[in-house]
Amino acid sequence: xxxxxxxxxxxxxxxxxxxxxxxxxxxxxxxxxxxxxxxxxxxxxxxxxxxxxxxxxxxxxxxxxxxxxxxxxxxxxxxxxxxxxxxxxxxxxxxxxxxxxxxxxxxxxxxxxxxxxxxxxxxxxxxxxxxxxxxxxxxxxxxxxxxxxxxxxxxxxxxxxxxxxxxxxxxxxxxxxxxxxxxxxxxxxxxxxxxxxxxxxxxxxxxxxxxxxxxxxxxxxxxxxxxxxxxxxxxxxxxxxxxxxxxxxxxxxxxxxxxxxxxxxxxxxxxxxxxxxxxxxxxxxxxxxxxxxxxxxxxxxxxxxxxxxxxxxxxxxxxxxx
Amino acid sequence: xxxxxxxxxxxxxxxxxxxxxxxxxxxxxxxxxxxxxxxxxxxxxxxxxxxxxxxxxxxxxxxxxxxxxxxxxxxxxxxxxxxxxxxxxxxxxxxxxxxxxxxxxxxxxxxxxxxxxxxxxxxxxxxxxxxxxxxxxxxxxxxxxxxxxxxxxxxxxxxxxxxxxxxxxxxxxxxxxxxxxxxxxxxxxxxxxxxxxxxxxxxxxxxxxxxxxxxxxxxxxxxxxxxxxxxxxxxxxxxxxxxxxxxxxxxxxxxxxxxxxxxxxxxxxxxxxxxxxxxxxxxxxxxxxxxxxxxxxxxxxxxxxxxxxxxxxxxxxxxxxxxxxxxxxxxxxxxxxxxxxxxxxxxxxxxxxxxxxxxxxxxxxxxxxxxxxxxxxxxxxxxxxxxxxxxxxxxxxxx
Numbered sequence: 001x002x003x004x005x006x007x008x009x010x011x012x013x014x015x016x017x018x019x020x021x022x023x024x025x026x027x028x029x030x031x032x033x034x035x036x037x038x039x040x041x042x043x044x045x046x047x048x049x050x051x052x053x054x055x056x057x058x059x060x061x062x063x064x065x066x067x068x069x070x071x072x073x074x075x076x077x078x079x080x081x082x083x084x085x086x087x088x089x090x091x092x093x094x095x096x097x098x099x100x101x102x103x104x105x106x107x108x109x110x111x112x113x114x115x116x117x118x119x120x121x122x123x124x125x126x127x128x129x130x131x132x133x134x135x136x137x138x139x140x141x142x143x144x145x146x147x148x149x150x151x152x153x154x155x156x157x158x159x160x161x162x163x164x165x166x167x168x169x170x171x172x173x174x175x176x177x178x179x180x181x182x183x184x185x186x187x188x189x190x191x192x193x194x195x196x197x198x199x200x201x202x203x204x205x206x207x208x209x210x211x212x213x214x215x216x217x218x219x220x221x222x223x224x225x226x227x228x229x230x231x232x233x234x235x236x237x238x239x240x241x242x243x244x245x246x247x248x249x250x251x252x253x254x255x256x257x258x259x260x261x262x263x264x265x266x267x268x269x270x271x272x273x274x275x276x277x278x279x280x281x282x283x284x285x286x287x288x289x290x291x292x293x294x295x296x297x298x299x300x301x302x303x304x305x306x307x308x309x310x311x312x313x314x315x316x317x318x319x320x321x322x
Numbered sequence: 323x324x325x326x327x328x329x330x331x332x333x334x335x336x337x338x339x340x341x342x343x344x345x346x347x348x349x350x351x352x353x354x355x356x357x358x359x360x361x362x363x364x365x366x367x368x369x370x371x372x373x374x375x376x377x378x379x380x381x382x383x384x385x386x387x388x389x390x391x392x393x394x395x396x397x398x399x400x401x402x403x404x405x406x407x408x409x410x411x412x413x414x415x416x417x418x419x420x421x422x423x424x425x426x427x428x429x430x431x432x433x434x435x436x437x438x439x440x441x442x443x444x445x446x447x448x449x450x451x452x453x454x455x456x457x458x459x460x461x462x463x464x465x466x467x468x469x470x471x472x473x474x475x476x477x478x479x480x481x482x483x484x485x486x487x488x489x490x491x492x493x494x495x496x497x498x499x500x501x502x503x504x505x506x507x508x509x510x511x512x513x514x515x516x517x518x519x520x521x522x523x524x525x526x527x528x529x530x531x532x533x534x535x536x537x538x539x540x541x542x543x544x545x546x547x548x549x550x551x552x553x554x555x556x557x558x559x560x561x562x563x564x565x566x567x568x569x570x571x572x573x574x575x576x577x578x579x580x581x582x583x584x585x586x587x588x589x590x591x592x593x594x595x596x597x598x599x600x601x602x603x604x605x606x607x608x609x610x611x612x613x614x615x616x617x618x619x620x621x622x623x624x625x626x627x628x629x630x631x632x633x634x635x636x637x638x639x640x641x642x643x644x645x646x647x648x649x650x651x652x653x654x655x656x657x658x659x660x661x662x663x664x665x666x667x668x669x670x671x672x673x674x675x676x677x678x679x680x681x682x683x684x685x686x687x688x689x690x691x692x693x694x695x696x697x698x699x700x701x702x703x704x705x706x707x708x709x710x711x712x713x714x715x716x717x718x719x720x721x
Contacts, residue, residue, distance in 0.1 A: 038524035044517050045533040048596065052536065054563060055548045070561050071551065107353035111360045118368050119448045126445035130438075140711055145453060147707045148461045149657050151679050152696040155467070155689060156460035165455075171407035172414065174334040176342050181349030185356065194456030197449055226441050227376025255541030257660045258680065268353075272543040276664055279547075286551075286561075293544040300539040 055290045059084055063287035084291035091278065091288055095266040098292050101274035106299075108185050108260065108270050109253040112192035113246050119193065120200035121208075121242065125230050127201070128209040129216060139205065145198040153195070154262050161187050161263070178265070187263040192253050200245055207241035208234055247307050251300050271296045334405040341403050375444050379437020389440060393429065394422035461700075468693035482694035492695065494671040495678040498587045499656060499702065502594070502674060506655035507648045510595045514602025514647070519632060521603075522610050531607065535600035542597065546664030549593045553578040553665075579666050586672040593661050598654065602647045606640060613639035645713070649706050656702050675699040 057071045062079050069077075089099040096104070127139050164175030178184040211234065219229050235242070257272040264270065275292045279285055336343065344363075348356055378389045397418035406414040429439040471478045486492035517534055521527050537545060554562030555577040565575040578589045613636055621631045637644075662668060662677040673681070679695035682688045 033525050034523050037520045037522075038526070038530075041517060041520040041524040041530050044513070044520070045530050048534045048537070048599070050563070051548045051552055051596070052540070054551045058551065066561070068561075069559060070563065070566050072563070072566075103353045107356050110357050111364070114361050115364055118364070119452065122368075122371070122445050123449035126442055130442050130445065132442055140714070142449075142453065143714070144707050144711060145457050146653070147700060147703045148457045149676065149696065149699050149703060151657070151659065151676055152464045152693075152700055153457055153460035154680070155683055155692065156463040157456055160455065160459075166407075166410070170413040170417070171334075171410040172401070172417075173404045174407055176345060178342075178345055178349060181346055183351070183353050183356070184345060184349035185353070186345040186349065189360070190452075191456070194452045197453055198457070201449060225376045225379065226445070227372040227374075230375070231372055251539060255543070257541070257543050257663065262680075272541050272660075275541075275547070276543050289547050290551075293540075293547050296544055297540055300541075301536075304539050 055293055058286060059290040059294050061287065063285070066286045066290070084287045085295070088278070088288045088291040088295060091285075096269055096274050098271065098274050098278065098295065101269055101271045102295065104183070104185070104264075104268050105254060105270040105272075105296075107183070108188050108192070108264070108268075109250055111185070111189050112196075112253045113250045115189060116193040116196035116200050117204075117242060117246055117249065120197055120204050121235065121238070122230070123197075123201050124204035124208050125226075125234055127205045128211075129229075130226070142198055143202045150195050150258060154258075157191060157194075158262060161190075181265070183268050184265055185268050188260055188268070191259050191263050192256070195259065196249055196252075200249070203245055204238065204241055207238050211237055243307055247303060250303055254300055254303075333408055335408045335411055336405045337399075337402045339403070340405040342405055371444055371448075375441050378440050379435065381436075386436075389429070389437065390426060393426040393440065394419060397421045397425075464693045464696050467689055468697045469690075471690050472688050478690065482690045483698070485691055486694050486698055490671065491668070491673055491678055491682075492691070495668075495673040495675045495695065496698065498584075498671075498673060499675040499699070501584070501587055502591060502655040502658060503652050503702065505588075505591055506594050506598065507651040509591075510598040510651050511602045511606075511644065511647050513595070514599045515606050515644070517599070518603050518607035518610055519636070521607060531604065534603055537597040538600040538604075540597065542593075542658075542660035543664050545593050545597050546661055549596070550665065553589055555579075579672070580670045582670055586666060586670055590661055590665055590672060593665070594655060594658060598651050602651065605643055605647055609640040609643035610636060649710060653703060653706055656699060675702070 054071045057074050058066045060080050060082070061071065061074055061084075062081050063084070065074075065077075065079050089102075090097050123142075127135060127142075160173075160175070162175050164171065165173045176187065178186060215233065215237075216229060219233055224232070254270075255272065256270070257276065260270045261273055264273075271292075275289065275296055278289050278292050334340075334342075348359060351359070374392055377385060378392055379385075398415060401414045401418045425440065425443065430436055432438040468482050469477060469479060471481070487496065521530050524530055540548070551561070552563045553565075554560070555565055555575055556562075557575075560566040560569055560575060562575075562578075564578065569575055579586050581589075617635050617639065618631055621635050626634065657676045658674055659676040659680060662672060662674055663680075666672045668677055668681055675695050675698060679692040679699070682695065683692035
């Protein structure tokens with residue numbers, strides 16, 4: 001979990017500012033840019049990108065080359081191939097090919113984003129707009145659940161899934177029997193949903209609680225119940241917050257190795273697991289791993305670019321508040 | 323049957339439909355087909371919840387009966403969908419009916435009007451059930467487990483904790499975790515802050531930001547692979563960039579990931595810092611922009627130079643965001659697993675708590691040790707969250 005306490009947008013900045021104000025801002029921007037700062041930033045950016053760039057170059061070099069010479073020799077002694085990408089998609093890790101596990105990753109990440117956010121939105125609404133005794137304490141408790149490291153919950157949760165739960169002699173829940181199923185993602189979805197909840201409830205609550213109470217009251221006077229208010233008003237208004245958390249959640253689930261390794265059966269392993277086992281027994285399949293890594297980066301980058309409008313807006317508004 | 327001990331090997335019974343049977347059916351379909359089906363199925367459940375929330379609390383005899391039915395039918399259905407064991411069906415139905423009766427009674431007596439408790443519980447129930455079964459119960463179970471031996475049968479007092487601090491794996495993972503938690507946030511936030519400050523006055527800001535942000539979108543597994551190309555070590559011709567530079571200057575190549583003491587820890591730490599700096603930078607950059615420009619101008623009139631303005635105007639102005647970023651990265655650093663798993667697998671004393679406990683459990687099937695490590699990790703995270711809760715409360719008072 002990378003963001004323990006990232007505030008989501010609390011206010012909508014008006015999208016269009018008066019033109020003169022915008023021009024002043026642009027002038028100020030121009031006045032303040034300095035060549036030294038640009039150069040310094042560029043140097044850091046280059047240093048930051050060198051490792052990725054090396055991998056990028058390697059992914060296009062023939063396997064024999066990348067096993068014997070450094071990627072920088074590519075510029076002196078170029079050898080270009082797209083074969084690595086085809087090989088990587090069809091080559092296997094321990095159990096699956098990269099192509100198959102790519103699809104598994106999608107099948108894990110999309111429901112594991114939708115489910116916790118919907119559940120968290122329901123709970124966040126109740127925390128924000130249904131007054132009840134002990135609300136503050138309970139909310140702090142939910143927030144504090146973030147202290148439970150995922151690692152701490154793995155073993156008990158795993159045994160809950162496989163052996164079930166019985167209180168005394170009463171079997172409340174006998175566990176799942178999904179061993180013979182081809183592609184079972186159920187336990188992974190549930191585990192990801194659980195681990196995402198504390199943070200999701202916290203962030204969405206912060207946003208939903210800031211919605212002006214006049215709006216809610218007006219709707220109630222018009223005869224809307226909690227169900228309609230939630231569905232017709234809260235969800236659309238909280239969309240920027242929901243979207244920006246959804247991006248994070250999707251990225252975490254997509255990039256996760258631990259939860260999937262523990263909970264996913266071997267036929268349902270995600271991309272990260274296959275990528276990790278792609279190195280070959282002697283760690284000599286650099287060309288496959290490098291191409292595979294680039295394949296794995298594609299989806300997060302698409303998600304990020306497609307939704308970055310929400311993402312940046314969420315970050316900006318949150319930061320101005322803090 | 324009430325007094326009889328439970329039968330061995332009792333089979334689960336269902337209504338003919340259960341969560342398990344749904345998952346079994348779903349699991350036999352193609353992965354891509356599963357996505358819309360599970361999302362729609364889940365959407366239907368949420369839709370039913372919202373319908374109940376909307377209609378149940380209305381006044382009128384029809385809605386009254388609807389509420390009665392919902393209070394009793396939902397718990398029974400929920401338990402039956404979970405497939406109780408054959409001889410436990412009676413108990414489970416009894417529990418469900420009792421739960422329904424309590425719910426109905428509480429709802430009927432609620433001061434805010436009938437339907438109030440009902441709505442509240444339906445809003446909260448999905449999250450509450452998941453959190454209780456998935457975090458609260460496991461956390462308690464892990465703490466209890468940490469006092470038992472490998473098999474989980476024999477009570478061994480603090481033996482597992484003694485093991486944690488005396489065994490090489492445990493000891494080094496504690497030390498390394500402390501190093502991670504101390505250095506990762508400071509260095510990542512420091513570089514992120516400096517970069518954010520530069521980028522604020524640089525041309526092509528968006529473009530420059532993108533390059534440093536990119537590692538955030540790369541998984542730790544990917545990052546591990548990327549950095550193997552920096553640390554790689556072999557005799558003769560070098561593939562790893564770091565050793566190549568050393569050999570160009572006539573030095574001997576170093577096996578970075580096996581270099582001890584602590585050198586390999588810092589090599590792994592570099593990967594983490596590399597990937598988290600972008601995160602710190604984006605947030606700090608946004609808050610630097612929010613510092614009012616007149617404060618800068620006032621300081622400038624008073625004759626402060628750029629450096630003084632940065633330390634006396636900008637830094638105090640973004641204090642809140644700095645704390646958020648620091649705690650966030652610290653928590654992430656404490657829980658790190660993937661980087662160690664991918665790059666060294668805990669070799670050469672490079673293990674951390676988050677990795678070692680999974681390792682103990684997966685490789686050695688040693689649940690006692692693994693639980694003790696988890697509890698130690700938990701104790702490391704605790705103060706940070708207490709601090710955050712404290713801050714949260716203070717902020718609320720200000721508002």
